Amino acid sequence: MSAKAPSPPPSPPALRGIPFIAENSSDSVLLTSAEREQLAQIGVRIRLPARMVIYREESPADWVFAITDGCVKCYRELPSGKRALCAFLFARDLFGLAENGRYTNTVQAVTNVTLYRLPVLQLANLLKQDGNLQFKFLSKVTHELRSSQRRAILINRRDAVGRFASFIAMMANPATASAEAQEVPLPMARSDIADFLGLSLESVSRSATELERSGVLKFENRHLARIVDGARLAKLVAAV
Amino acid sequence: MSAKAPSPPPSPPALRGIPFIAENSSDSVLLTSAEREQLAQIGVRIRLPARMVIYREESPADWVFAITDGCVKCYRELPSGKRALCAFLFARDLFGLAENGRYTNTVQAVTNVTLYRLPVLQLANLLKQDGNLQFKFLSKVTHELRSSQRRAILINRRDAVGRFASFIAMMANPATASAEAQEVPLPMARSDIADFLGLSLESVSRSATELERSGVLKFENRHLARIVDGARLAKLVAAV
């Protein structure tokens, strides 16, 4: 809806991102500037307002997206009417890699987002030609697979408070992990968290209250938590 | 261990496999014989007995494996002592793609298995050189990501019977899906199924009994189910 702003607006609360386009050592998921250049040539930058559906399940998968800024949720509508949230994705995350040419999830903007939109055919050709670039995509998808497995373990937990604690830990920026009183932005709604954790909205609310009451977290407001007792939080997370 | 046998041995009960090295149209996950040749050159074929641990979580990830025959389970030990099963893998499945050079799961043979073992460094080089081959690996991992997401949706279900029904449907060979009275081999133990579904062993057992009692399934024995009422099974699966 907004006009194209060449310089990114003062970015909303710093969101954790799975490294892809930058940072993080040891894994070869950093793109070189040449590679970024290549991708930039076949893609366009787009800005979308919060709540906009970026694509729907089953629709033709014509594009792959990389998030520059903001947060999106990735979900599937279940026959029962419930929705199962597969993931929240942030800056540097990638989405839209489908199989059989159809998207398997619906993706919707949680906040205003800035995306890089890449035509899937051109991208596929580029990747096939550039083994190193493709290898980074392979690493990235492998990483997302791990991420998905971790979530599966998470929602296997029986206790609501433990699940919610793990969620907060996931959302916490690992970079500032050691810092006490770390702020954790929660751009999504409670109902989204519930759908992600496989809990009822009420259980999420009760868990949040409980963690605040017991002095582990402090909620500045509904969209910003503060970790008060990191050690106790870690303990809750580990008690799988 | 075995001498190279050009023709595969008479394979045990047909197990469902995520297509990778063959079959299934529409997606470009078929390896050409030339590609298979290339992989064969850097890998070796190994046979392992049931129950053998192929690798452990956190150990150095030196190899990638492709299953030729048999079934393995992929799991993580949780601090509480429970184990979370990420996946059962069958013929044509791939495992061992790690990040940061360490495996993230433990993989153990469920049945006797025949594997193809590929040195990860050589494989990485080969993939970087051959964009088309790598693209097939990328497709494969993408597929596994979907698979993991589906499982996450599965274990989100509240009802034990529905989860178990979904599991049977997953294990059923899609090729013979239409055939009534389809046999479904279940090489794994009930406790493995429980760990996969995030249920207690007892709940799995009760669900199995319930489905047999209500005439949806028939258990020839603990490791072989027969789908008696496919329509009702499908209904249970869809009632997510």
Add this chain to the structure above:
DNA sequence: CGTAGTATTGAAACGGATCAATATCTGTGG
């Protein structure tokens, strides 16, 4: 400032986990 969507809090019931006892299977050695 009001209103609709969103979140919290309370009370009750359902369903799976757990504990416990028994049954069945598997594979090993006699």
Add this chain to the structure above:
DNA sequence: CCACAGATATTGATCCGTTTCAATACTACG
């Protein structure tokens, strides 16, 4: 080939926590 033992699976009874239903409070946006 059979018998035995340990592992695996089934069945039963109780408990606990989450879901659900319901009412109330909050908050963001016009």
